[in-house]
Amino acid sequence: MSESALRIRGLRKAFPKVVAVAGVDLEVARGEVFGLLGPNGAGKTTTLEMIEGLTLPDAGEIEVLGRTWAREGKEIRARIGVQLQSTSLFNRITVREALDLYGTYYPKARTTADLLDLVQLNDKADAYHVTLSGGQQQRLALALALVNDPELVFLDEPTTGLDPQARRSLWDVVRRMKAEGRTVLLTTHYMEEAEALCDRLAIMDHGQVIAAGTPASLIAQLAIPSVVELTFDGDAPDPAAFAARLGGPVEQRADLWEIPTRDPKALLPRLLETAESEGVPYQQVHVRRATLEDVFLHQTGRSLRD
Amino acid sequence: MLMMIWRQFVMEWKLYLRDKGAMFWTFAFPVVMLLGFGIIFRGGGGPKLTVVYVQPAAQSTRDAALLKAMEEVQLKVLPLAPAEAEARWAHGETAAEVLPEGEGYRIRLNSYLMAQGGPTAGLVNQAWLLAQARLNGSPEPRRIPVSVESPGGKKASNYAAFLLPGLLGLNLLSIGLFSVGMVNVSYREKGKFRRLAVTPLPKWIFLLGQVLQRLTISLAQAVVLLIVGWLAFGIRNQGSYLDLVVVMTLGTACFMSFGFALSGFAETSETYAAIANLFFFPLMLLSGVYFTLDSAPHWLQRSVAFLPLSPFLSTLRAVFNDGAGLAGHGMGLLVVGAWALGAFLIAVRRFRWN
Numbered sequence: 001m002s003e004s005a006l007r008i009r010g011l012r013k014a015f016p017k018v019v020a021v022a023g024v025d026l027e028v029a030r031g032e033v034f035g036l037l038g039p040n041g042a043g044k045t046t047t048l049e050m051i052e053g054l055t056l057p058d059a060g061e062i063e064v065l066g067r068t069w070a071r072e073g074k075e076i077r078a079r080i081g082v083q084l085q086s087t088s089l090f091n092r093i094t095v096r097e098a099l100d101l102y103g104t105y106y107p108k109a110r111t112t113a114d115l116l117d118l119v120q121l122n123d124k125a126d127a128y129h130v131t132l133s134g135g136q137q138q139r140l141a142l143a144l145a146l147v148n149d150p151e152l153v154f155l156d157e158p159t160t161g162l163d164p165q166a167r168r169s170l171w172d173v174v175r176r177m178k179a180e181g182r183t184v185l186l187t188t189h190y191m192e193e194a195e196a197l198c199d200r201l202a203i204m205d206h207g208q209v210i211a212a213g214t215p216a217s218l219i220a221q222l223a224i225p226s227v228v229e230l231t232f233d234g235d236a237p238d239p240a241a242f243a244a245r246l247g248g249p250v251e252q253r254a255d256l257w258e259i260p261t262r263d264p265k266a267l268l269p270r271l272l273e274t275a276e277s278e279g280v281p282y283q284q285v286h287v288r289r290a291t292l293e294d295v296f297l298h299q300t301g302r303s304l305r306d
Numbered sequence: 307m308l309m310m311i312w313r314q315f316v317m318e319w320k321l322y323l324r325d326k327g328a329m330f331w332t333f334a335f336p337v338v339m340l341l342g343f344g345i346i347f348r349g350g351g352g353p354k355l356t357v358v359y360v361q362p363a364a365q366s367t368r369d370a371a372l373l374k375a376m377e378e379v380q381l382k383v384l385p386l387a388p389a390e391a392e393a394r395w396a397h398g399e400t401a402a403e404v405l406p407e408g409e410g411y412r413i414r415l416n417s418y419l420m421a422q423g424g425p426t427a428g429l430v431n432q433a434w435l436l437a438q439a440r441l442n443g444s445p446e447p448r449r450i451p452v453s454v455e456s457p458g459g460k461k462a463s464n465y466a467a468f469l470l471p472g473l474l475g476l477n478l479l480s481i482g483l484f485s486v487g488m489v490n491v492s493y494r495e496k497g498k499f500r501r502l503a504v505t506p507l508p509k510w511i512f513l514l515g516q517v518l519q520r521l522t523i524s525l526a527q528a529v530v531l532l533i534v535g536w537l538a539f540g541i542r543n544q545g546s547y548l549d550l551v552v553v554m555t556l557g558t559a560c561f562m563s564f565g566f567a568l569s570g571f572a573e574t575s576e577t578y579a580a581i582a583n584l585f586f587f588p589l590m591l592l593s594g595v596y597f598t599l600d601s602a603p604h605w606l607q608r609s610v611a612f613l614p615l616s617p618f619l620s621t622l623r624a625v626f627n628d629g630a631g632l633a634g635h636g637m638g639l640l641v642v643g644a645w646a647l648g649a650f651l652i653a654v655r656r657f658r659w660n
Contacts, residue, residue: 052504054660074506082504088496092324097317104313105507128324144501 003066005030005152005183006051011060013046020046022207024060028185028200030151033178035198036187037292043207044187045085048156051185052082065152078107081150081182085157087141091130095121095140098129099147106148115143119173135166142173153177155186159193171197191292203292205300218295224260225290228267230275230282231256237280245274251297257282260294310507314515322519332485333527336473337534343596344466344539354382355426358403360391371441372404372411375433381426402426466539470531471622472595475557475615477527479589482561483582485520487569491578494569499659509659517562524558544629552632553625553639557618560642563649564614570656589615611638614645 006028013021021043028034036044049055051062053069053076062069064076089098096112103109116122119139124132132140138158145153155174159167174197177184188194194201195215202212211218219225230236232255239250239257251258261267264287275282322329357376362369376383386394394400401419405412413430415423439447493499502512535541543550568585572578592599592606593615599607610616617638624630632639 054500054503077504077506080504082501084497084501084504086497087501088493088498089501090321090498092321093317097320101313101317102505104310105502105505107506148505 003030004028004063005032005065006034006185007061007063008047008051009061011047011050011062012058013043013050013055014058019207021050021057024204024207024209026202026209026212028183030183031178031181032199033174033184033186033197035194035201036185036204037189037191037194037201037296038187038204039189042204044204045156046207047204048154048185048187052080052154053077078148079151081145081148081153083138083141083145083153083155083158085160087137087144089129089140092128094126094128095132096125098140099143102144102147108149109147110149115146118146118176119143120169133166135162135169138162138166138170139173142170146177150182152183152185155184157187157189159188159190167193191296195292201292203296203299205296210299211295215292218292219290222290222295222298224262224294224298226261226264227288227290227294228259228261228264228271229256229286229288230259230280231284231286232281233283242274242278242280245278246271260290260298307511310511311515311518314512315518318516318519319522322523332477332481332523333530336477336527336531340466340470340473340531340534341538343469344464344535347465354380355422355429356382356384356401357426357430358391358394358400359383359385360388360403360405361385362406368437368441369406371437372434375436375440376430378436379429379433381429381433402430404430464539466535467541467627468623469596470535470541471626472619473531474528474554475593475619475622476590476595477531478524478554478557478561478618479564479586479615481520481524481527482558482563482565483568483586484565485523486517486562487565487582488575488578489516490566490569491572492575494658494660495574503659520562521558528554543626545625545631546629549625549632550622553618553622556639556642556646557622560614560618560646560649563646563653566653567649567656570653570658589613592616594619612641614642617641 004027006026008024008026011021011024011026013019024043024047026034026047036047038044046055050057050060051064053073065079067076069076093101095116099112099115103112112125116125119142121136121139121143124136129137129140142155142158145155158174159170162170171193174184174186186197198215200212200214201218202209203218204210211221213221234255236252236255236257239252242257243250246259248259248261251260259267259271268285268287272285274280359373359376373383373385391400391403391405395403395414395416398416398418401416401422403414405414411434413427415427436447439445499509502509532543564585565582568581569578572581592602592610593613594610595615599610617635621632621635621638621642624635625632
């Protein structure tokens, strides 16, 4: 049981117009929640689909629960749980029927009552799939991914498109999976989700892993642990002149400027003075610790949701 | 294994029965067609042809004789005053009209409606010969006697009996193209196949469950149509039921494989719908579902004999309407079988889960 839940070496996949995955190495230990973080088109889903046996890699090795697709595909399928980016079911299948039916696909299955409890869909058990809200459909998709009591669970953007409340309720289910001792590999482009759920994560961009580690260690790796924000009423003005006077980088983002710094205490008086003399019409000043968002911005020069 | 196929089969049926709209249309459409056309063409000869008769200022004995003769040759005569007749003509509603002209008459035919106009003109002329003979006091012209029989020489049957096998074939074609082909494209497009692919369920079990369900739908449809045909028009299978089952099974295999094969050529439901209609409408219109093609050009008749629906329907009609055995229809069965096999091979080659 000490072996890794997942081991990937040199994974590559090119499509006719784009190299989706350009050499990815990953190792996920048993019992951890591992996040693949990155913007749309970073190669997260393609990576996941190769691991799930849906897409054949051009090159590289994949070992799932110590087994390989070529020789033990059927056994892998029986021991993993998968939530695809969008789970399409029949419109007029009820929640209970879907769980019962998928249960029959596996050698061993959890009871439907148990699964309904887990994802809190008891009162929707006899509703048609088509009548469920987005959050309920995602919870059903999670329950389907757990129907075979899997050791390793893959969740592809489980909370994309959900409202904040539905998102929290999904996080609870993921935490319960971890508490039950399952290994979880999830993709997301929400920084706060990665910080809230993941023991370790890998940041992907352009088909490659550009940074990996625990959320804290990734932030600690940043040379710049703090960020000063000047917020504006409406769009932020061009910071070029201000940056020149200040003598440091200023990021312009929607309605605010971000000024990364090692020493906010020393920066602040000088910054306010410069803003005053330049007549910068800022509204408020915030000082915050750097987040994964800043890690990503720092690594790629782009924001996550661009 | 059998249990898993059975579960898929039962679930497909449950889902089908819940889609009341789709179910209603798949069952009601052929029944409505059969009842509708069967009743309209009940007499066997179709509805009477209508001719507009433009009334002269004063009716002569000659006019009266022509009118009477036109009734006798089974024309539906619509006498109208010149202004009314002209208005009807201008609206394009008139296929044929008889106008008084000089010492006689003129027949005016609508160039768009020659299918009705042509035979109408023939009948008017026949009536005119009859009227002239009577006016001259000559003996009544003798007509060639007409007898109506079904081609196989069994009980004379009506248009509904001709139509019923056509609708059975059309059902198979539409189930194959739409319930099988279309559904598979949409499953692939929406990722239903992908969700199945990450489970240990062998995918052929899913497909087999689906195919068996479509098979039972087409069987149920056939039974419903046969019962309606029997109750409403007294149409019964004149041949052996074994032969009927053989032909229907071959046809089902052929058109389902056809749908499967086509589904391998489209990425999206929209593309598939376009491709499927490209096959559906010509096959429906050119294969003798509703009428025979005996007035179509020879090359067209020869060509459709190599498409799957036409030989299927002639064989089905031979068995069902004329009680013929399969021996004389080897060529037709061969063509349908070749399509079934070819489509199956293409389906297997082109089928994709992703």
